[in-house]
Amino acid sequence: MEIAAECEHRMEPVLVTPSQPTPAHTLYLSNLDDQCLLRFSVEYLFRYYPLAGRLGPGDDGKLVVDCNAEGALFGEGFLPGLTADEFLRWSATPHESWRKLLRGGSKPQSLIGVPPLVVQVTRLGCGGTILCTAISHCLCDGIGAAQFLHAWARVARFEAADHHVAPFHDRCVLRPRCPPRVAFEHPEYVTNSVPSGGDPAATPSLFFGPLAPVSLTFTGAHVQRHRCVQWLEDCTSFEALAAHVWRAWVRSLGPPSDLRVKLLFTVDIRRRVNPGLPEGYYGNGFVLACAKSTAGQLAAPSGEHHAARLVRAAKEMIDDDYVRSTVDLLELRRDAMPDLSASLVISAWTRMGLEDLDIGAGRPVHVGPLTSETYCLFLPVVDDPRGVTALVSVPEAAAERLEDGFLHGLELDDMHDVENDEQ
Template sequence: MDIAADCEHRMEPVLVTPSQPTPAHTLCLSNLDDQCLLRFSVEYLFVFAGHVDVDALRTALSRVLVDYYPLAGRLGPGDDGKHVVDCNAEGALFGEGFLPGLTADEFLQGSAIAKPHESWRKLLRGAEPQSFLGVPPLVVQVTRLGCGGTVLCAAISHCLCDGIGAAQFLHAWARAARFEAADHHVAPFHDRWVLRPRCPPCIAFEHQEYAMNSFPSGDERAATSSLFTGPLAPVSLTFTGAHVQRLKDRCAPWLEECTSFEALAAHVWRAWVRSLGPPSDLRVKLLFTVDIRRRVKPGLPEGYYGNGFVLACAESTAGQLAAPSGEHHAARLVRAAKEMIDDDYVRSTVDLLELRRDAMPDLSASLVISAWTRKGLEDLDIGAGRPLHVGPLTSETYCLFLPVVDDPRGVTALVSVPEAPAERLEDRCLHGLDDVENEEQ
């Protein structure tokens, strides 16, 4: 549904520069920042029922860019072939839009519970796909709705911030918009050398997240290729807190103190495989992000907003996942992959990216999960109260775990799959989970 197709742009976006002079220097990126996987902008979308003073929000952005001045700079190539940030205070791109014929409720209802649509691109001018270095590190647009509500979109270069870092910046901007004192809040830590490679680099692990899958035969390779390619359809699956608890209970006999993420990641991975129906002997992977801020020694400095994560990798045959015992089998694999991430593994990853600048994760038969939960995005208040919805601007090829407003234990999984198995995925994921709610009524 083209709910954003009528978005009006009555003026060109403007550059918002820091309100005070900022350091003029070159910021070197870490190997985790500069890896090929992250050469894009993460596009966030927030829907608010309340009105926002756009001029005040723009002024607040100017103030917060004094602290987060690299986001007002520009990415470019460095002398050693790695990308750097020219901290030149050129500014972030700030645009305005108008959707006078639409309310916040109509926006959410008309988009099938805020399922991304290509027309949403009009809600963020200036971040359109082009050369990676051609997009400013920070692009925002504030769109006013007919009901007085607001849509805020922000595209933040993944080379500069991971999800935790982006949330840290967005909350700092929100505090400035509310004129809240920042004295007791953590200042951003800019230096990326805390994740520099060792000399000489040493790759001490196999790093299956970057290894290519092996297929039993050429025929099966061709058959599998058809399963994982083609037009993608976004599937939005909302798991209530009761759903998540039921998944944890299912794993409890085989996995002590199973976490919500382990249970849900295993469940979605298994449903994804069963809906696609690959050959039973095909090895499939689950890749997911693991925060390393407290896993490295010493821990990353407080306020570090660069990329402080690595990918964990769980691997199995499709047949093992599809089997009746596949749920706890998958959960154990997720736990083992997560526990493997320690200081040695992180340093080995950094060194691998030093020696293999073009390294990319194996996505041939892989589900990639990035969790936006537990980052406080659902509490972002830019002067209009808490958002009604938090999610991505567009549907990506990876799976996002999103917070559910007003259900702190709930999770919405947004998964993009080929169109044919999309309905099967929804059935596989949600079948039987409502029984727990019926029992409680």
């Protein structure tokens, strides 16, 4: 849905500074925080004071947070000509015009000196409210951002402080080893080779160009159907759905059958490192897992089982040794970027509890991103705790084929219950 009406800003946005003095120091960012991949804001108080600081260069060229209490940016908007029902009717796929809902939320040329936290509350004509936030990915991953938002919500509801999880600010627990030791191939950072006889100029055009967002909601019953296929009985919901989406994505694009394609997906490392990350750690606590296959193997009739096995194997690779090797790789290659040449990237927002976020006005009726990016998001479904909405952008010519691929193999009237599981 395009927001045709201009969002009215009846006052200039203000910097909200801490109400009490905060520690004045620079905060070290781990290599997982500092990597080039994360130098943007995720667009969606128990003293998260670094969010009132500013990112800046450290002595060794890495980013650090200057905890200077300059404040977070807060703005208010008004859309009197739009109702919540009208917005929800078209909320499945974001539109570029939604950026009007976050003043100051446009992507800056540099993160240096920019408020790492931007908030806008937009009042609708029906009395409803849209809350948009942008938080620097260098400071928080999705779990960390959700931790902050829930802490903020508890304060807004005047809950007792003993219900809060204290934020753990120190990132030194993920310092690189000395000397760094890269012990794995790390295919997530290795560029794909062009298949024999392939045209290196033509192949990437399958994956890039003007993008169209495609969205489909899978109920818990849909996900269970994929888990109950004979070969997938022991799959988690994430593994089964990631395999299904990856395969549909490849088939919609129709690359050469011998082209190696990848699935990159985030894996929470909080309980995978030894010792585990401290409770309340809100920095970037994930690494990318990488499954890879030829396009032909994925498109084959047995491709669903093949893909699910690859997703599981990639996830099981992530242990303490792999995480430490990733941190060391990023120490040696500060400009390292994941290979996106023929890759689908999945980020799951389904275990963060954002659909339960209540800042005093009740639970939200919609949770999603402000814009549709080139990676795939697994979003929570309000009122269906086991459902997942898959949102992914593909070149416009492939959008209809992707919709068909999403629906392939689903029985939409199969509504039996399903047990939840972890990614």
